[in-house]
Amino acid sequence: MKNTFGNSVAVTLFGESHGEAVGAVLDGMAPGIEIDEELIARQMRLRRGTDSLSTARREEDKVRFLSGVRAGKTTGTPICMIIANRNQNSADYAVKDGAPMIRPGHADLTGWIKYRGFNDPAGGGHFSGRITAGLVAAGAVALSALKECGVKIGTHILSCAGIKDAGFDPVDPEKQIEELCGKEFAVLDESAGEKMKEAILAAREDLDSVGGVLETAVTGLPAGVGEPWFDTVEGELSHALFSIPAVKGVEFGKGFALADMMGSKANDPFRMKGSMITTETNNCGGILGGITNGMPVIFRTAVKPTPSIYKKQKTVLIDKGEDTEIEIKGRHDPAIVHRARVVQDSVSALVLCDLLSVRYGTDFPFILAKK
Amino acid sequence: MKNTFGNSVAVTLFGESHGEAVGAVLDGMAPGIEIDEELIARQMRLRRGTDSLSTARREEDKVRFLSGVRAGKTTGTPICMIIANRNQNSADYAVKDGAPMIRPGHADLTGWIKYRGFNDPAGGGHFSGRITAGLVAAGAVALSALKECGVKIGTHILSCAGIKDAGFDPVDPEKQIEELCGKEFAVLDESAGEKMKEAILAAREDLDSVGGVLETAVTGLPAGVGEPWFDTVEGELSHALFSIPAVKGVEFGKGFALADMMGSKANDPFRMKGSMITTETNNCGGILGGITNGMPVIFRTAVKPTPSIYKKQKTVLIDKGEDTEIEIKGRHDPAIVHRARVVQDSVSALVLCDLLSVRYGTDFPFILAKK
């Protein structure tokens, strides 16, 4: 359904980088969920990035609720959230002689072909990372719904510019999730974080950019959620995660590393832990046959390096069909992985709310809280 | 939508491993597409596996068309395809003392929880790889539709048990796709293939199993297909690819390797090639901003080792809540990666037909053929 995702809890995104506002409509969210202004402000701030590593563009990023909220709680009807664009600087991304600039690694060309030249090219238009502001706003509401029923989500930068963070404890990551919560630059091992920051600054110095890997852990999900075919937990999550700009890979549990393992090592042995069925390892990432098994859900995304770099690059003039070169101006981050992390939390929260709503009905946060 | 996938061209799967039949309903396929009996038979045979590496279970796997076909062509109305299960041997997978066996790495536990014990546990029931027979049958029709408009798909075993095949030429894989077409064990480098087979047989000897990585290339796709948010080409493909049993990771272009690259290396430079806009490299896998750019679409999946191994494994008795051990009997493959390859072709063909139908309408194969 194009710019709408979800079967029961659905989010619709709209906006362009240099338009009046970006935003989202969140539909199907249970009534009675607290709108946690502080959480929303924090998530918006983390998405924006406030430190020296992030773009010079500074938006206030106040989320305005046009509908669906009353007395600080969700009403159950569609929630339209908008975030004004105040700091546009279209000249930075100007069209060159009437034709859009075709930046390598960007959607300039594909957008121009798909929309036959009618789309807004400024700042990437509807393809801009700016659109994730709506996603993060909606995700913050989803996080509050999940909190109601004890589901926790955390994401950290597992690697950046080739430097590795410590990993999640795959069978018990809850404390690590809590640790990550308020962090601006989300790593488990601070010394690795410092090295990553240095590498990011070095890339900037070099007019270049770096990418990384984001790892997410989810605890508190009941077993039995997801479908065997198509609407598997992996399928639903990956479908949405690939909307995070720059994500080019998604893996669950041990992911690609499983390809080289023997079955006897890859299979997670089942063990009783009191009256609960658990697994000793969690190579499957908490999902078997597309369905949660009650263990933490663990996944990783590959984030490509920011395509906007200051180095001269080869490109074409689409109106003339000629080769040319381009030098990108304006404000651009040498890395977005630390900011994408909060988008990953948000997307995950939205997808999980949808899966839980399909399984337990539209009042799922309260149904599960009682269990 | 659970066991149905697709917006315009949609496939619905049904069946259990040891039921009467498995199958699929393919809806929304353009009328006038040839039903290529030979192609279907070949695909079914490749899925089944015929050599010494594959399961002892031998099904004739004749696809019976109950509807939607007339005079050897699709009618445009829903195509119901069924494949009889003839060689069931339920005793092999018997429930133990009334409670289902919980095999590590399988969906036995998650299925039992989700369906509250009512699902069919024999041979994995609806979770069985057997269900992919319907997917391959439907995919064969999709492949014929794509052939009509010049789209080609090929998948090979990029690695198995740690042994690597040669990779696709990311900017021009067409000849390699053709080469792979009839191969039983789909590798580009036959000597690598021989080593893989040895490793598979060694794993069997050791009562163990191995996994691998499957790489797919698609040529002939027009630029401008896919959506910027949610229904990205990556999102749609990955959603469906994670339904291939044992797939735990999906990556596009350079995928996870992009995380360690610098932006200046990761960005694909644009160049004119005659009147066509191409890229010199194809690190993005033919997709920018979720939309095809006209270059080959390249992606890889991580296939975990077959969970059915003959070694003794730890598990639990779900009725008693006690730890126990299990030794799996019956016929099981030490690897499924070589058989999963044809499933990957099939799933990809179905998703691409859907994306093209959304973009160009329900007669897309003929609309595009004329262009």
Next chain:
Amino acid sequence: MKNTFGNSVAVTLFGESHGEAVGAVLDGMAPGIEIDEELIARQMRLRRGTDSLSTARREEDKVRFLSGVRAGKTTGTPICMIIANRNQNSADYAVKDGAPMIRPGHADLTGWIKYRGFNDPAGGGHFSGRITAGLVAAGAVALSALKECGVKIGTHILSCAGIKDAGFDPVDPEKQIEELCGKEFAVLDESAGEKMKEAILAAREDLDSVGGVLETAVTGLPAGVGEPWFDTVEGELSHALFSIPAVKGVEFGKGFALADMMGSKANDPFRMKGSMITTETNNCGGILGGITNGMPVIFRTAVKPTPSIYKKQKTVLIDKGEDTEIEIKGRHDPAIVHRARVVQDSVSALVLCDLLSVRYGTDFPFILAKK
């Protein structure tokens, strides 16, 4: 989604009138619902019609479950049901000189245009009323799910050939629903039924056909089901009801009669009945703002007269673009309204299961039964 309907409980239809089989896939149905063979057989028999009023075509109409059923109960996985076509007589509906006959009132022309001549014209192909066999089979399972939570559905012939039956008691139709249950020719007033039958036989005598109005009542639905916009109870039901061949109108409560009423008469006054909020009248048909109010849901469909009549009719030769005349041969009912009634029950049951599953989750029959 074309031939699939439903968000959480979804049905997919397939088959052609003179193909090998027709059928349905019912997906998302709660596990543990009894497969009531007797109910299924009765519904199939009522759909077929057994008396002198109905078509000479006699099908055994045994429903074969290919999947999704175990030990007489639903497993929760997709249920594929097929019904063999045994009594085809294609010659009766032969294509004339290579081009399909274009019967007035039928889908011969529109099907031929939509499917560019590739569809199966014999007996109406995929447009045939025969396809409702799959719908009735799936509906019988849905009826069993609703029975589990106390929801009852009944449909009667409110009018046929201008003769009127007694109407449902709009605030308390439960006894009337039960009365209708086993009836071959479903009327509340048997004397009206006799006159209807006479009118039907008179129409046959005259080589003509008659239509009618079907009225449905549903009791036991909880209040609060449905959505304010788009997925209103009226919207969802009507969407599916218009798939019953020959239905050309749908109205809820007093329906079109409301257009001529004053607001003071049309509004249903609220009154307490013990601790329950009820309405004194039920002009809104149990639905306000698209959502159930706890009163019986009442609706009616307009069924046009059977288009197959033996009188000579004007039509065209599509291959030559010339006017011509047609005389339809073969076996055709002078009325289908009495058979369509069981289809209406079935469609309604499927839609209501979907709405309840969206609201209360996939185990809704058992969740509601406990309440």
Next chain:
Amino acid sequence: MKNTFGNSVAVTLFGESHGEAVGAVLDGMAPGIEIDEELIARQMRLRRGTDSLSTARREEDKVRFLSGVRAGKTTGTPICMIIANRNQNSADYAVKDGAPMIRPGHADLTGWIKYRGFNDPAGGGHFSGRITAGLVAAGAVALSALKECGVKIGTHILSCAGIKDAGFDPVDPEKQIEELCGKEFAVLDESAGEKMKEAILAAREDLDSVGGVLETAVTGLPAGVGEPWFDTVEGELSHALFSIPAVKGVEFGKGFALADMMGSKANDPFRMKGSMITTETNNCGGILGGITNGMPVIFRTAVKPTPSIYKKQKTVLIDKGEDTEIEIKGRHDPAIVHRARVVQDSVSALVLCDLLSVRYGTDFPFILAKK
């Protein structure tokens, strides 16, 4: 999908009567469609009603485009339209002693149950007719897309308070559609219109309200659009039409009148008209087997009388479970049928764009214009 409708061209509604703004997101609309400011302003004005018959509430109803428009044309990306609420007067609809007033004929009760008391009751909240402002704004864009390919839509008040207008010429209504275009009170026979207005004013005098029937005609639709099962043209249109507040019935062609006709009269005879296949009559409303036949599509809706009347009415106190009486204050129309007419045009335009986009692809307006 709850508050979103459409498969390829989809609209999502949000807002509450007394919230900050109402609006819609229109997704999947072809790029390059003109944003006709004049048309939008006219449609908004007609929805609002400006004459003595309509509510005292006066909104400027300026549509603000937050996204999806560039240089006066659609970009192809989601169009978010908002309309500010300026003239709220919440006190008029105050909650009584903390509990919402339960107005007969309104969604006050059903909304309160569905949303467990968290929804906004003021002015009907998300159930208010005010929400149709977003629908009309989105519909105006859809009308421009249809204009591009020659599809015309017109709706008139076929009856109001029992007074009948002249009907559409079912085989050639194009001139009548054009006549209706600018009319404030859309009737074909002005003298009937005058009588209707008198009846509306008389109802107001009597503290009561009236309803009516709206009839729509669509010309220029190609044959072959729609699906045989579920996504029939009737099913898709009715699904959306029942979202127009107060609509309780939908019929196509002769609709309920067909129930009393003989088949020989009901069937539309086919005749060649030059090289075009036409029907002499149009009892089927341009739809056979769920698919357009190239003739005008004709349908009618039953609009119940406005539920807000000034007469004393019976209701209940939901917090105490007691009977009580209510006298509604504030500004309310004695009829909405003349304003609902433009909503019907809008909804129809949106659904038809969706059906055409599914059939011909996302660029359908330009594809069809070329044909």
